[in-house]
Amino acid sequence: MKKIISYILLVSLFISCEKNKSGNMIVNVDINGLKKGTVYLQKFVDTSLVAVDSAKINGVSNFVLVDDVTSPEMYFLTLDKKEYEKIPFFGEKGTLTITSKLEKLLLSAKISGSQNQDLLEEYKSMIQQFRGKELDFFKERFDAQRNNDEALVTKLDSDQENLTKRKYLYTTNFALQHKDKEIAPYIALTELHNANIMLLDTINKSLSKEIKTSKYGLELDKFISEIKDND
Structure with missing residues (x-):
């Protein structure tokens, strides 16, 4: 009791x-x-x-x-x-x-x-396919190097570069489709920081007024400005 x-x-x-x-x-x-x-x-x-x-x-x-x-x-x-x-x-x-x-x-x-969380999970489910393929390339390249197959190494490097471009374009399009949500500047900052500045600029210019003044909207604008200042 x-x-x-x-x-x-x-x-x-x-x-x-x-x-x-x-x-x-x-x-x-x-x-x-x-x-x-x-x-x-x-x-x-x-x-x-x-x-x-x-x-x-x-x-x-x-x-x-x-x-x-x-x-x-x-x-x-x-x-x-x-x-x-x-x-x-x-x-x-x-x-x-x-x-x-x-x-x-x-x-x-x-x-x-959370709407942004739902969108983030949608994005991750697709981007995971790209990452799975990247792991495959890494293994195949390792095996090709071990077998001294330079022709295959060159081909895999080219294929991986094309995959990266496709991943960047998918991320950019996803951000543009959701330019009125905070997920857009967030994935630009976390997934496209090594991408061509033109992709970041495209996303930044498309953001709604509210998102531009959000936490990640301000951080994205600052990040782009720093890159341009250092060029």
Whole structure:
């Protein structure tokens, strides 16, 4: 009986603490199998990854994390026991839901409630095909070099260069199709930083007024300006 009462008090305290949290982004999290530990909600401030909220878990696997979002940006869900296995997600105003399993924290993560996150997952599912092919090229090139097959090495280098161009064009077109979402400048910064400046410029000029003044919109414009200044 005492154990039941203690558990009820623990849950009541947990619910009370969650209700006291405030922010325009509410993240409901449930990590199956998590019984004890601390989970952190993190984001980059300048160049440092900092915790903006946290939850101490003691017997209850579901909890709430919050933050005030000025502009949609990438966040990370980090468990103290698995600090190198972070769940990245695009945070934005509103209510998001993240479910996962402790034993496969990253691989089993499912995220809903963010339009930018949905677009990011759509983009990643396609770009993964390009990356799979890049790995194939790497293996084939290694084998060709080991067999001193210079003709094949040259062909593979050419094929890989063409694949990279196709990947860059796909990324550019994806950004242009979603120029009214923060995902556009984000993937330009993360996926096209080594691409021709013309592709970055094309995306930057297409962004809606609202996205141009977003966190990643401003960072993209600054990045392009720095490249031009150094040329």
